[in-house]
Amino acid sequence: MTRTESILKLIVEHFIKTAQPVGSQTLLDAYHLDCSSATIRNEMNALEKDGYLEKTHTSSGRVPSKKGYVYYVEHLRDERVDSKVKNALETVLSRQAQTVEEVIRQSCEILSNMTNLASVVLGPKVEQEKLLSIQLIPLSPTTATALFVTDQGYVENKTFMLQQGISMDDVKSAVEMLNKRLTGTPIGEVVDKMEAMKPALTDYMVGVGAIYNALFQAFAQFAAERMNLYGKSHLLSQPEYQSDAGKLTKLLGLIDNPSELREALSDSHEAGEDGIHIKIGDASGLDDVAMVSAKVALPGMEKATISLLGPKRMDYDKAMSLLSYVAERLDSYFAGEKGSEEAKCQNRKTPSPKKSQKSPGGKKR
Amino acid sequence: MTRTESILKLIVEHFIKTAQPVGSQTLLDAYHLDCSSATIRNEMNALEKDGYLEKTHTSSGRVPSKKGYVYYVEHLRDERVDSKVKNALETVLSRQAQTVEEVIRQSCEILSNMTNLASVVLGPKVEQEKLLSIQLIPLSPTTATALFVTDQGYVENKTFMLQQGISMDDVKSAVEMLNKRLTGTPIGEVVDKMEAMKPALTDYMVGVGAIYNALFQAFAQFAAERMNLYGKSHLLSQPEYQSDAGKLTKLLGLIDNPSELREALSDSHEAGEDGIHIKIGDASGLDDVAMVSAKVALPGMEKATISLLGPKRMDYDKAMSLLSYVAERLDSYFAGEKGSEEAKCQNRKTPSPKKSQKSPGGKKR
DNA sequence: TTTGGCACTCCGCCCTTGACAGTGCCAAAC
DNA sequence: GTTTGGCACTGTCAAGGGCGGAGTGCCAAA
Numbered sequence: 001m002t003r004t005e006s007i008l009k010l011i012v013e014h015f016i017k018t019a020q021p022v023g024s025q026t027l028l029d030a031y032h033l034d035c036s037s038a039t040i041r042n043e044m045n046a047l048e049k050d051g052y053l054e055k056t057h058t059s060s061g062r063v064p065s066k067k068g069y070v071y072y073v074e075h076l077r078d079e080r081v082d083s084k085v086k087n088a089l090e091t092v093l094s095r096q097a098q099t100v101e102e103v104i105r106q107s108c109e110i111l112s113n114m115t116n117l118a119s120v121v122l123g124p125k126v127e128q129e130k131l132l133s134i135q136l137i138p139l140s141p142t143t144a145t146a147l148f149v150t151d152q153g154y155v156e157n158k159t160f161m162l163q164q165g166i167s168m169d170d171v172k173s174a175v176e177m178l179n180k181r182l183t184g185t186p187i188g189e190v191v192d193k194m195e196a197m198k199p200a201l202t203d204y205m206v207g208v209g210a211i212y213n214a215l216f217q218a219f220a221q222f223a224a225e226r227m228n229l230y231g232k233s234h235l236l237s238q239p240e241y242q243s244d245a246g247k248l249t250k251l252l253g254l255i256d257n258p259s260e261l262r263e264a265l266s267d268s269h270e271a272g273e274d275g276i277h278i279k280i281g282d283a284s285g286l287d288d289v290a291m292v293s294a295k296v297a298l299p300g301m302e303k304a305t306i307s308l309l310g311p312k313r314m315d316y317d318k319a320m321s322l323l324s325y326v327a328e329r330l331d332s333y334f335a336g337e338k339g340s341e342e343a344k345c346q347n348r349k350t351p352s353p354k355k356s357q358k359s360p361g362g363k364k365r
Numbered sequence: 366m367t368r369t370e371s372i373l374k375l376i377v378e379h380f381i382k383t384a385q386p387v388g389s390q391t392l393l394d395a396y397h398l399d400c401s402s403a404t405i406r407n408e409m410n411a412l413e414k415d416g417y418l419e420k421t422h423t424s425s426g427r428v429p430s431k432k433g434y435v436y437y438v439e440h441l442r443d444e445r446v447d448s449k450v451k452n453a454l455e456t457v458l459s460r461q462a463q464t465v466e467e468v469i470r471q472s473c474e475i476l477s478n479m480t481n482l483a484s485v486v487l488g489p490k491v492e493q494e495k496l497l498s499i500q501l502i503p504l505s506p507t508t509a510t511a512l513f514v515t516d517q518g519y520v521e522n523k524t525f526m527l528q529q530g531i532s533m534d535d536v537k538s539a540v541e542m543l544n545k546r547l548t549g550t551p552i553g554e555v556v557d558k559m560e561a562m563k564p565a566l567t568d569y570m571v572g573v574g575a576i577y578n579a580l581f582q583a584f585a586q587f588a589a590e591r592m593n594l595y596g597k598s599h600l601l602s603q604p605e606y607q608s609d610a611g612k613l614t615k616l617l618g619l620i621d622n623p624s625e626l627r628e629a630l631s632d633s634h635e636a637g638e639d640g641i642h643i644k645i646g647d648a649s650g651l652d653d654v655a656m657v658s659a660k661v662a663l664p665g666m667e668k669a670t671i672s673l674l675g676p677k678r679m680d681y682d683k684a685m686s687l688l689s690y691v692a693e694r695l696d697s698y699f700a701g702e703k704g705s706e707e708a709k710c711q712n713r714k715t716p717s718p719k720k721s722q723k724s725p726g727g728k729k730r
Numbered sequence: 731t732t733t734g735g736c737a738c739t740c741c742g743c744c745c746t747t748g749a750c751a752g753t754g755c756c757a758a759a760c
Numbered sequence: 761g762t763t764t765g766g767c768a769c770t771g772t773c774a775a776g777g778g779c780g781g782a783g784t785g786c787c788a789a790a
Contacts (some may be wrong), residue, residue, distance in 0.1 A: 038763075
């Protein structure tokens, strides 16, 4: 690691810790470097020229730019997994007979607590799951609940009122008919298929109306709502948001809007790609947001995505290491390996710090 | 209405509009009163002595105190329902074959949009509902989803992994057994009942373990999660929260914590009480929060509570009138009256402005 | 009882000021 | 030719002073 690199590294890490622009003297005081502040200034100058650092104003300390963060993440960060996390995770996993939801939830809580970031779980895309059955549960003469179950165990329920003049039996037979025709259909195609069936089922249509709507709504939700957010409150304590109410408002607006958030998240993790993926800055209008994501294979289902969400100035080092570790461990756990040996957790490809050609050393003055 | 009262009324209303302490001259400028500012000052002084007004500092305008708000709400507010709301609501209700969830959701959106407040829907207490059935949906040889359905159409689903050495058949027979014994049991008693059954079912215990946990978690959620929040973003735009980051953080913390919020809400609306209920100030540490709630009878179910949540300085007038109107209309809608005649909406007892004995007129100087 | 007038108070705003933490650059030293 | 100390310069931030404004309380006159 060249001196230029290690200075960049220290700047990034110091900024992550303090959230303050870092100057040459500060750096010298905090870490004993065997050179003077003037030298550091020169190096900083060069780094800024190459786009790794930025200044907030003419005579302020430097702040890592997006390029600087990316370089740091790709080349300079150390891998480190706190044993506290390992222990906490093993405690969670060793509990008997847990539901999948619980395991994920608790793992996310651990991640959020250790990193001070919010964690988002994005369920597998439901479009490819197949409709297993529609069930009707009559509640009263005029109301009923419809239950839609997919082959992956995802359930959506809708309560509706019967339209006037329609008996429960009408609805029942309509549901039976729908079951016969739709079972096994991928969720993504259900609506189309119903549309195509329409001519054939005019007889049933009286009863089907409500069911149809319920189905339609349910499937709209299938897409949007399979998402959970944990540790939101950590975001509130981040200094960048505490001072700037506007940023906070924007961020919270995003977070409260599942479909928007899903969109922002999902395009960050390209189809099928494994390992850790990071995205820094400008997610739909928000410039001070970054995100680290990993995929986890749920038992018997498609993969879910776990992301850590926070300010651009997040501890990437920690976030990536922990997320990678947890994702790996969950993978093996869900694959049925109950054992807690760590040896099994080595095969995930965290894009590990690697030397690159274009290091920020070359000066072309 | 005495002059003292109308001054209090104007002060409250002006403060609700501007969020600024209101002084004597300001009041005179905004509304043409046929007296001088000095007179108003005297009145204000009296109102402050009686505890209806407060000053933020020695020489500032007055702000309504909690007592002032309560008096305003009980005696001074005018009933007024914007026809926009009526129209919007009728549009929603006239759509065919809606699910109950959708109707409630859309009604809340209307309320939130018109009042700029957040709305909270608290489902009926699930403890009294009865377990209708437990269903098992195998997903793979080692995973399954358990479905719990109550007689009111509420559904909870949990996915879990089978413990090693337990076959799907074991679990199936365990579920069958649980179904036989637990069907019809009120949710609140299920856990106790299972505890009591334990000795009798040691044979099944191997398979029951996971189900037991799933049940347990599901029922914990039954209590906590039957709650929806809409229009959170309106809170962000309130001036009192925009300037004070601490308050906002606290409030969001509360909102993000379902069980805490539920607690804060539920004790505000005493058992069975109908009509509109309001709560001003100090909800669990938060002093700048107020809430207006109403109960709505869901079809075939117990009553749900709809609340509007916002700063103490909210437009009570509007909030109460609209909420009362919407609640009444939903009641009749869910009771099966699809008609949109307004005549049906008169029987809800909004605690209407009433003259009271202890009006803030008596001066004892 | 109401009113106009007056002195007083406190907040918020703007401006200045000084301390401070930076930078850039240069000439000397290694 | 890199490194270093020194120096001038720049922008931020917090504290302080001065002012105008919005408000109050009180008093004496109508």
